[in-house]
Amino acid sequence: MTPSERPAPRYLAHTSLVWRLLFGTVGGPWPERVAEGLVTICPVTHAELRHGLHPGTDPLPLHLALDRAFGSVPLRHFDKQPEAADVGKRLRALGVGQPPSLMDIVTALTARDHGLTLVHTIDRFDSINRVCPDISLIKVQAARPPRPEPSRDTNRRRGFLRSLLDD
Numbered sequence: 001m002t003p004s005e006r007p008a009p010r011y012l013a014h015t016s017l018v019w020r021l022l023f024g025t026v027g028g029p030w031p032e033r034v035a036e037g038l039v040t041i042c043p044v045t046h047a048e049l050r051h052g053l054h055p056g057t058d059p060l061p062l063h064l065a066l067d068r069a070f071g072s073v074p075l076r077h078f079d080k081q082p083e084a085a086d087v088g089k090r091l092r093a094l095g096v097g098q099p100p101s102l103m104d105i106v107t108a109l110t111a112r113d114h115g116l117t118l119v120h121t122i123d124r125f126d127s128i129n130r131v132c133p134d135i136s137l138i139k140v141q142a143a144r145p146p147r148p149e150p151s152r153d154t155n156r157r158r159g160f161l162r163s164l165l166d167d
Contacts, residue, residue, distance in 0.1 A: 006071050009040035011138070012111040013070060014104070015048040023145035030119070030140060039071035040071045041121065044107045073114050075106065084109060090131040100124040107137050 011033065013021070018041060022027045027035050033039050046066060052061045066072070084105035091099035094148060100108070101124075111118035117136040118125070125137055 006037040009038055009071060009073065009114075009116060011039045012073065012107070012114065012116040013039050013041050013045065013121045014107055014118060014122070014125070016044045016121040017114065017119050017140060017142075018045055018049065018066075018070070019145055020121055020140075020142040025143040025145055026121075026140060029140070034069060040068060040116070041075050042073050042107060042110045043075055044103050044110070046072070048103070073110065073116070075110050081106065087128070087131055091127055094127075094130060096127045096130070098124060099127060108132070108137070111135060 013034075017026065017030070021030065029156045030039070046063060049062065049066065053059055053062065081102065084102050085104045087109075088099050088102060099105075104124065105128070108118050108125065109132075112135045114130070117138055119140060121140050121142050123139075125139065127133055129137060
């Protein structure tokens with residue numbers, strides 16, 4: 001879908017949702033909403049997925065495929081890190097044991113800044129609404145993707161994207 005054909009997005013997909021969409025463990029309506037152009041991602045998701053590539057692998061094909069499937073919204077202000085750090089401090093002050101990471105909080109703030117609902121699959125986000133009730137969240141129940149088999153050459157597991165892009 002080209003940018004001109006894409007409707008205005010309504011949802012921002014967290015990396016946890018994108019992983020599960022890639023492996024088909026997320027049921028409806030999310031694959032359909034992605035196909036309709038209603039789900040987008042941000043640079044944090046691009047970066048986290050890029051981390052799963054083999055060193056030396058050209059990330060451009062992955063980024064182009066992600067942009068075709070999801071489109072992308074910019075981080076409205078990359079200076080959100082101080083605000084994100086403040087959210088993390090407030091969560092810890094409330095006694096939240098394992099708060100979302102700084103980048104997860106930046107992703108949630110990006111969704112808020114664009115008027116999008118953050119769609120995720122992990123429990124850590126449930127605590128964000130305790131200190132940021134203006135961030136709209138949807139938690140999707142989805143099975144974890146299967147673990148890749150160890151590489152015969154190194155006996156180490158390859159990342160999911162590595163498996164997809166290497167084969």
